[in-house]
Amino acid sequence: MHVSHHIVLVGPMGAGKTTLGQALAARLGCAFVDVDARIAADHGQSIPALFAAEGEAGFRRRESDTLRAVLAGAPAVVATGGGAVLDAGNRAAMRAAGTVVYLTVDPVIQLARLRGDTGRPLLQTADPAGTLAALQAQREPLYRDTAHLVFTPGTLAPDAAARMLADRLASLESHPA
Ligand code: S3P
Numbered sequence: 374m375h376v377s378h379h380i381v382l383v384g385p386m387g388a389g390k391t392t393l394g395q396a397l398a399a400r401l402g403c404a405f406v407d408v409d410a411r412i413a414a415d416h417g418q419s420i421p422a423l424f425a426a427e428g429e430a431g432f433r434r435r436e437s438d439t440l441r442a443v444l445a446g447a448p449a450v451v452a453t454g455g456g457a458v459l460d461a462g463n464r465a466a467m468r469a470a471g472t473v474v475y476l477t478v479d480p481v482i483q484l485a486r487l488r489g490d491t492g493r494p495l496l497q498t499a500d501p502a503g504t505l506a507a508l509q510a511q512r513e514p515l516y517r518d519t520a521h522l523v524f525t526p527g528t529l530a531p532d533a534a535a536r537m538l539a540d541r542l543a544s545l546e547s548h549p550a
Pocket residue numbers: 384385386387390409420453454455456457492493494495
């Protein structure tokens with residue numbers, strides 16, 4: 374499959390956007406960009422340090438700027454942060470830049486992946502499971518509205534999930550909805 378536009382992965386923390394995104398990019402022979410990693414590299418600070426210094430609002434501004442810059446660049450598989458869909462401008466930019474894929478995740482798998490995580494400031498609460506559920510209730514409609522395609526990797530290994538997603542993307546391109 375020739376990649377002529379971005380493939381943008383959206384979905385909650387712990388959905389596997391980075392892992393699957395890397396496997397998909399390798400399979401498609403294109404670049405992979407993780408927006409959070411780009412933000413941290415551009416600012417020389419970790420995501421928790423940025424949250425601590427500037428609050429969530431400051432982080433969201435940087436997230437929007439970096440996302441727009443990435444989307445203006447060469448076609449790539451782009452993994453976004455779980456909250457990138459909160460901003461209407463981000464949602465429009467993602468849809469305009471290519472194909473947006475919503476990666477869903479079972480809450481049990483999600484929690485198992487994120488348990489003990491210290492790199493995600495929004496999860497440093499007394500009840501991470503409750504926090505994840507509340508975020509999902511708020512964001513689920515935004516993920517669905519933004520995405521051209523919903524994909525559920527379940528327990529598939531990254532390479533198998535990437536193969537299946539590449540097939541879905543190819544058929545979407547040959548039979549656009
Ligand atoms: C966030 C998700 C994180 C990161 C930041 C905020 C969120 O990215 O952008 O901690 O609001 O859900 P991942 O979805 O890659 O964990």
